[in-house]
Amino acid sequence: MLSKNQIKYIQSLHQKKYRQQYGAFLVEGAKSVQEVILSDFQIEVLITTEAFYKENTRLIDRQRKPVEIVSVAELERIGTLESNNAALAVVKTKENIPLLAESGEIALILDDIRDPGNLGTILRIADWYGIRKILCSETTADVYNPKVISASKGSFTRVNWWYGDIVDFLKQSSVNGSVVYGAFLEGEDVHTLPFQHSGYLIMGNESNGIRPEVEQYVTQKVTIPKYGDAESLNVGIATAILLDNWRRNVTL
Amino acid sequence: MLSKNQIKYIQSLHQKKYRQQYGAFLVEGAKSVQEVILSDFQIEVLITTEAFYKENTRLIDRQRKPVEIVSVAELERIGTLESNNAALAVVKTKENIPLLAESGEIALILDDIRDPGNLGTILRIADWYGIRKILCSETTADVYNPKVISASKGSFTRVNWWYGDIVDFLKQSSVNGSVVYGAFLEGEDVHTLPFQHSGYLIMGNESNGIRPEVEQYVTQKVTIPKYGDAESLNVGIATAILLDNWRRNVTL
Numbered sequence: 445m446l447s448k449n450q451i452k453y454i455q456s457l458h459q460k461k462y463r464q465q466y467g468a469f470l471v472e473g474a475k476s477v478q479e480v481i482l483s484d485f486q487i488e489v490l491i492t493t494e495a496f497y498k499e500n501t502r503l504i505d506r507q508r509k510p511v512e513i514v515s516v517a518e519l520e521r522i523g524t525l526e527s528n529n530a531a532l533a534v535v536k537t538k539e540n541i542p543l544l545a546e547s548g549e550i551a552l553i554l555d556d557i558r559d560p561g562n563l564g565t566i567l568r569i570a571d572w573y574g575i576r577k578i579l580c581s582e583t584t585a586d587v588y589n590p591k592v593i594s595a596s597k598g599s600f601t602r603v604n605w606w607y608g609d610i611v612d613f614l615k616q617s618s619v620n621g622s623v624v625y626g627a628f629l630e631g632e633d634v635h636t637l638p639f640q641h642s643g644y645l646i647m648g649n650e651s652n653g654i655r656p657e658v659e660q661y662v663t664q665k666v667t668i669p670k671y672g673d674a675e676s677l678n679v680g681i682a683t684a685i686l687l688d689n690w691r692r693n694v695t696l
Numbered sequence: 697m698l699s700k701n702q703i704k705y706i707q708s709l710h711q712k713k714y715r716q717q718y719g720a721f722l723v724e725g726a727k728s729v730q731e732v733i734l735s736d737f738q739i740e741v742l743i744t745t746e747a748f749y750k751e752n753t754r755l756i757d758r759q760r761k762p763v764e765i766v767s768v769a770e771l772e773r774i775g776t777l778e779s780n781n782a783a784l785a786v787v788k789t790k791e792n793i794p795l796l797a798e799s800g801e802i803a804l805i806l807d808d809i810r811d812p813g814n815l816g817t818i819l820r821i822a823d824w825y826g827i828r829k830i831l832c833s834e835t836t837a838d839v840y841n842p843k844v845i846s847a848s849k850g851s852f853t854r855v856n857w858w859y860g861d862i863v864d865f866l867k868q869s870s871v872n873g874s875v876v877y878g879a880f881l882e883g884e885d886v887h888t889l890p891f892q893h894s895g896y897l898i899m900g901n902e903s904n905g906i907r908p909e910v911e912q913y914v915t916q917k918v919t920i921p922k923y924g925d926a927e928s929l930n931v932g933i934a935t936a937i938l939l940d941n942w943r944r945n946v947t948l
Binding site for chain 1: 820823849923
């Protein structure tokens with residue numbers, strides 16, 4: 445049974461303001477909760493149905509944090525998912541540590557990706573393509589938004605992110621020498637462009653693309669060739685296709 | 697001003713049962729309505745705000761169907777979108793005509809794609825890659841679902857579909873001789889596989905993949921290589937990557 449204060453606290457974490465204030469966020473649903481237990485995230489409290497606890501006792505007992513057993517109705521009342529018959533974890537956010545693409549590494553830069561579903565999808569795609577670092581403009585959706593966590597299908601536990609001023613970041617001398625690819629409508633065809641081993645790929649806002657102040661640091665504009673008539677591709681889809689081309693097209 | 701009967705009729709089209717009964721569906725939002733006016737779909741009635749009508753008078757007057765001017769509130773009440781300050785069209789569904797991949801043509805086969813958002817995304821991707829024919833199992837989401845139409849971003853006007861028994865379809869002698877690619881976790885690496893000019897690509901259900909009774913007609917299993925740890929890719933993302941590889945990897 446949860447106390448009134450616990451319920452209030454958990455529900456406050458639906459909002460970014462309180463996630464930042466308390467340094468905590470919500471992980472919901474069976475798979476995401478299982479993955480977060482196995483990850484290096486710190487869990488504050490785990491709230492689970494009796495059924496989920498019984499099926500996952502060994503896993504749940506690994507993490508020695510408080511466990512609360514509740515009904516499905518209560519779980520759905522405190523969380524954000526329309527249906528959740530498994531569990532919810534309150535998890536500590538991580539420190540916002542700067543990231544840099546090392547030699548042989550690809551990092552993503554997100555310039556104002558607003559939609560939480562798109563950001564979650566991008567996390568999942570990054571995880572598929574072995575991308576471990578994502579640098580986000582401060583205007584990009586909050587990665588701790590429950591919709592991002594849910595759309596990432598557990599990949600949020602395997603990808604690192606940093607939020608900050610990406611223009612300042614790109615100005616740094618440490619970035620010099622790296623190729624900075626940017627997705628544009630009038631770039632080089634990625635079916636024929638040989639990619640470098642390491643570097644950055646910048647993806648821009650859903651409607652407006654990459655901002656001019658970011659664009660000036662792009663050293664190679666890239667484009668997905670079009671064979672039909674759709675005006676554009678969703679930014680998650682475009683990220684996937686670009687990373688697929690990067691991985692297969694690396695200069696040896 | 698709409699009559700009670702008009703409102704009732706339009707709202708009934710939120711449901712598949714009535715879309716089938718009346719042979720009509722809804723197209724909502726500025727871009728989708730503009731595209732459907734320019735397409736070969738037959739519009740029954742166009743319901744628009746005054747502002748949208750003023751901005752699009754020439755376009756709207758091209759189609760000589762009844763136009764009703766309503767308030768934003770009324771538009772949102774009769775439609776399915778959370779916000780719509782533009783227009784809604786009631787449009788006739790098309791005949792369900794069988795499709796066949798011609799020589800030099802790629803067609804998609806969807807085996808039980810359940811999520812309307814995924815189906816809409818697949819329409820948009822197909823349109824980008826110049827795929828004009830999509831064959832859907834009867835259990836695939838209804839293409840006339842307002843969520844599909846909306847997610848397709850106008851591409852529903854440029855792609856043709858057929859719903860039916862895809863096992864029966866694949867049995868036909870007319871399909872013999874075509875390569876039938878199917879997306880599996882243990883197929884040939886699409887980064888190295890040379891694709892044929894024409895044929896079919898089968899995408900399976902979000903959770904269960906391609907059914908065994910469909911799998912038996914697959915002549916070439918294909919797989920997107922994984923470089924990281926995500927368990928899977930969303931079916932829309934996978935469709936996009938496979939079509940991108942097909943288009944670039946065709947045997948000349």
